[in-house]
Amino acid sequence: MKAYFVQIKCELGKAYQVATAIADAEIASEIYSTSGNYDLLAKFYLEPEADIGHFVNEKLHKIKGIKDTYTIITFRAF
Template sequence: MTPFFVLIKCQLGQAYQVATALADAEIASEIYSTAGDYDLLAKFYLNPDDDIGRFVQEKVHVIEGIQDTKTIPTFKAF
């Protein structure tokens, strides 16, 4: 499994609703509240042959209350 992270900027006042929707969808392995430019940080795992961009578009972007995302792929664990 390949891990990757998605930083999520929520519409004002929607961070808890977005985090709950992510948790209810059972697609993220971990979800954190953050400070700064983004409101949430979510960690996901996909099979190496799966398309991360398609996953984010079809599973994450459809959650109501998300304003913007930034996807961070990973390559090697140390």
């Protein structure tokens, strides 16, 4: 499995609803609230051959209240 992190910017006042929707969809291994430019940080594990672009577009962007995302692709865990 390969780890990806996605920073999520939510519509104003929607961070908790978005976090709950992601958790209910059971697609993320961890979800954190954050400060700064983004409201949430979610960690996803996908099979190495999976396309992260399709995953984000098909699974994450359909969740109401998400305004913007920034995907971080990881290479190696230490």
